Amino acid sequence: xxxxxxxxxxxxxxxxxxxxxxxxxxxxxxxxxxxxxxxxxxxxxxxxxxxxxxxxxxxxxxxxxxxxxxxxxxxxxxxxxxxxxxxxxxxxxxxxxxxxxxxxxxxxxxxxxxxxxxxxxxxxxxxxxxxxxxxxxxxxxxxxxxxxx
Amino acid sequence: xxxxxxxxxxxxxxxxxxxxxxxxxxxxxxxxxxxxxxxxxxxxxxxxxxxxxxxxxxxxxxxxxxxxxxxxxxxxxxxxxxxxxxxxxxxxxxxxxxxxxxxxxxxxxxxxxxxxxxxxxxxxxxxxxxxxxxxxxxxxxxxxxxxxx
Numbered sequence: 001x002x003x004x005x006x007x008x009x010x011x012x013x014x015x016x017x018x019x020x021x022x023x024x025x026x027x028x029x030x031x032x033x034x035x036x037x038x039x040x041x042x043x044x045x046x047x048x049x050x051x052x053x054x055x056x057x058x059x060x061x062x063x064x065x066x067x068x069x070x071x072x073x074x075x076x077x078x079x080x081x082x083x084x085x086x087x088x089x090x091x092x093x094x095x096x097x098x099x100x101x102x103x104x105x106x107x108x109x110x111x112x113x114x115x116x117x118x119x120x121x122x123x124x125x126x127x128x129x130x131x132x133x134x135x136x137x138x139x140x141x142x143x144x145x146x147x148x149x
Numbered sequence: 150x151x152x153x154x155x156x157x158x159x160x161x162x163x164x165x166x167x168x169x170x171x172x173x174x175x176x177x178x179x180x181x182x183x184x185x186x187x188x189x190x191x192x193x194x195x196x197x198x199x200x201x202x203x204x205x206x207x208x209x210x211x212x213x214x215x216x217x218x219x220x221x222x223x224x225x226x227x228x229x230x231x232x233x234x235x236x237x238x239x240x241x242x243x244x245x246x247x248x249x250x251x252x253x254x255x256x257x258x259x260x261x262x263x264x265x266x267x268x269x270x271x272x273x274x275x276x277x278x279x280x281x282x283x284x285x286x287x288x289x290x291x292x293x294x295x296x297x298x
Contacts, residue, residue, distance in 0.1 A: 052215050087239070087267065088236075091238070117240070
């Protein structure tokens with residue numbers, strides 16, 4: 001039997017986090033961190049609520065996961081995030097030595113790929129998982145925001 | 150009369166923070182953020198103590214300064230940091246739209262300049278302020294660490 005705990009399963013959990021962000025008026029990005037099919041961190045963007053540009057979903061997830069594990073490194077962990085990480089988050093992931101990054105929608109303007117941020121050589125990157133769902137959530141957010149202003 | 154609150158004056162304050170980090174067994178990097186000659190954030194590297202790779206001096210300083218100001222952006226602010234920021238910190242500084250970054254020693258391996266991290270177009274960067282002092286503190290830290298192990 002195929003393992004039900006695949007990238008799509010976990011990305012759906014990250015999308016639930018992104019929806020939570022949406023409801024709070026935050027740019028809807030969600031993240032989770034998984035070790036051995038177990039979710040050890042869940043987070044979503046909180047930059048507006050916390051008035052803090054560093055409060056991206058990934059940054060909070062890294063802090064929560066390392067806190068859970070009691071160590072600085074995220075070896076054997078996978079991050080699922082609905083949007084391509086920015087250079088700050090990719091830089092933090094570099095330091096964490098995380099094993100795998102799976103993201104949904106691409107960010108062609110401020111994503112780490114476009115900006116050429118260095119990823120740790122031990123880190124595998126997978127892109128495009130449930131990209132359409134993540135991208136549509138973002139689009140809906142910006143349309144609603146525009147209509148409210 | 151020359152303004153005594155110049156880059157050297159403030160970098161000395163950042164160096165005091167770096168020395169605090171040293172005494173805690175942290176890689177000695179210190180940072181402060183200044184607005185109109187007033188220090189609104191002081192911090193030093195706490196990655197070991199907090200078991201958190203995101204706890205660089207600059208990241209904490211950004212969070213503290215935005216908290217003080219009650220807004221997400223650090224327009225009209227200057228960051229003084231004893232070591233060239235890494236790509237994570239430079240990425241965070243990008244989002245903060247900080248007006249000026251002044252750093253001491255260069256980090257030719259993991260600094261944002263070597264790694265080509267994009268800085269906000271509104272941000273001025275000054276390097277090499279009390280670089281020797283910052284660099285010697287780092288060297289002393291790694292020598293002592295090696296001798297203890």
